Amino acid sequence: MLVLAQRSFLVGPVSFQGPCASGRITVQVQGKIMAPPSTAVSTCSNYWLMFTRVDGLRVTGNGVLDGNGQSWWIRRCSDVALKLVGCSNLEVSQLSSKDSPQMYIAIIESSAVNVWGLTITAPGSSPNTDGIHIERSQNVQITNSRIGTGDDCISISSGSRFVSVDGIECGPGHGGGQGYAKSISFTNIAFDNVDNPVVIDQFYRDRSFEAAVVISNITHTNLKGTSSRPTAVAFDCSNGGSCTDIHVNSLMITGSGGRQTVARCRNAQVTTTGQVYPEIPCRS
Structure with a gap:
C-alpha cells in the first residue's frame, strides 16, 4: 500500500x-x-x-x-x-x-x-x-x-x-510504572545540559500506585556530559530493600561550564568502578 x-x-x-x-x-x-x-x-x-x-x-x-x-x-x-x-x-x-x-x-x-x-x-x-x-x-x-x-x-x-x-x-x-525492572544496562550515553541525567526513583507517581517498582541488577557504563541542575545522579529508593545491585562503571557528569555536581542516594545498594563523578554517597 x-x-x-x-x-x-x-x-x-x-x-x-x-x-x-x-x-x-x-x-x-x-x-x-x-x-x-x-x-x-x-x-x-x-x-x-x-x-x-x-x-x-x-x-x-x-x-x-x-x-x-x-x-x-x-x-x-x-x-x-x-x-x-x-x-x-x-x-x-x-x-x-x-x-x-x-x-x-x-x-x-x-x-x-x-x-x-x-x-x-x-x-x-x-x-x-x-x-x-x-x-x-x-x-x-x-x-x-x-x-x-x-x-x-x-x-x-x-x-x-x-x-x-x-x-x-x-x-x-x-x-512512570509499577511491577519490577531488572537486568538493564545503560551504556555509552552522552548528556547535554540534561535536567535529570541519571535517575532511579521508586517514589515517582504517574498514577496513584502504592507499591514501588522493584529494581535489581542495573548497570551504568561510560556515562558522561553535563547536567542543567546541581544534582546529576539521584538514586531514590524505598526502605523495603527493593533496590539492589546497582552498578556504576565510569561516570563523569559536570554542570555546564564545568560547574560541580552532586549525587543523591537513598536506600540503594551501589557498587562503583573506574572514575566516577560526582561521588556516589551510598556505595555498598
Missing part, C-alpha cells in the same frame, strides 16, 4: 487485520496521513491506525503521520496513533510522526521487531504521548531515532523481554 508523496489524506480510525496470504506486507508512506479532529469523532476508539496479526509487516517511508493532537489532548482520549498487535517479523522505519492523540507507537504481543530511523515530536506538555510503548513483546530493537514527547520517550511494560535501545535522541519526556 502506497501513500503518495506531496499528498495529504484525512483518515479516521482504521484497522487492518490478518493473517494475510502474503508473507510480506509493505505500507509505504511518502505523503501525509492526518487524523480527524476530535470534534469529528463521537467516541474514543483506543487507536487511530491499527494492524493486528499481520506477520512480515513493514511500515516505512519518508512521510508523516499527523495525529492532530491539539484537539485530542483536551478530551483525554487514549487513542494510539499506530497500534501493532500480535505481529512478528515487524519493521517500522523512517517515518515522522507528530502530535499523536496519545501514544505514538504501541507494540503489543509481538516478536522480532525492528524499529529505526523515526522522528517523533510533541510538546512537552502533551499528556501521555509516549513515543514507543512495548508491551508483552520480545526480541525488540529500537535504534537511531529522535523522540521528543510529553511522556516517556520509550516505555517498556509487563511481559517484555530482550528489548534493545540504542542511538536514541530523547527529550522532552518523563516516565
Whole structure:
C-alpha cells in the first residue's frame, strides 16, 4: 500500500487485520496521513491506525503521520496513533510522526521487531504521548531515532523481554510504572545540559500506585556530559530493600561550564568502578 508523496489524506480510525496470504506486507508512506479532529469523532476508539496479526509487516517511508493532537489532548482520549498487535517479523522505519492523540507507537504481543530511523515530536506538555510503548513483546530493537514527547520517550511494560535501545535522541519526556525492572544496562550515553541525567526513583507517581517498582541488577557504563541542575545522579529508593545491585562503571557528569555536581542516594545498594563523578554517597 502506497501513500503518495506531496499528498495529504484525512483518515479516521482504521484497522487492518490478518493473517494475510502474503508473507510480506509493505505500507509505504511518502505523503501525509492526518487524523480527524476530535470534534469529528463521537467516541474514543483506543487507536487511530491499527494492524493486528499481520506477520512480515513493514511500515516505512519518508512521510508523516499527523495525529492532530491539539484537539485530542483536551478530551483525554487514549487513542494510539499506530497500534501493532500480535505481529512478528515487524519493521517500522523512517517515518515522522507528530502530535499523536496519545501514544505514538504501541507494540503489543509481538516478536522480532525492528524499529529505526523515526522522528517523533510533541510538546512537552502533551499528556501521555509516549513515543514507543512495548508491551508483552520480545526480541525488540529500537535504534537511531529522535523522540521528543510529553511522556516517556520509550516505555517498556509487563511481559517484555530482550528489548534493545540504542542511538536514541530523547527529550522532552518523563516516565512512570509499577511491577519490577531488572537486568538493564545503560551504556555509552552522552548528556547535554540534561535536567535529570541519571535517575532511579521508586517514589515517582504517574498514577496513584502504592507499591514501588522493584529494581535489581542495573548497570551504568561510560556515562558522561553535563547536567542543567546541581544534582546529576539521584538514586531514590524505598526502605523495603527493593533496590539492589546497582552498578556504576565510569561516570563523569559536570554542570555546564564545568560547574560541580552532586549525587543523591537513598536506600540503594551501589557498587562503583573506574572514575566516577560526582561521588556516589551510598556505595555498598
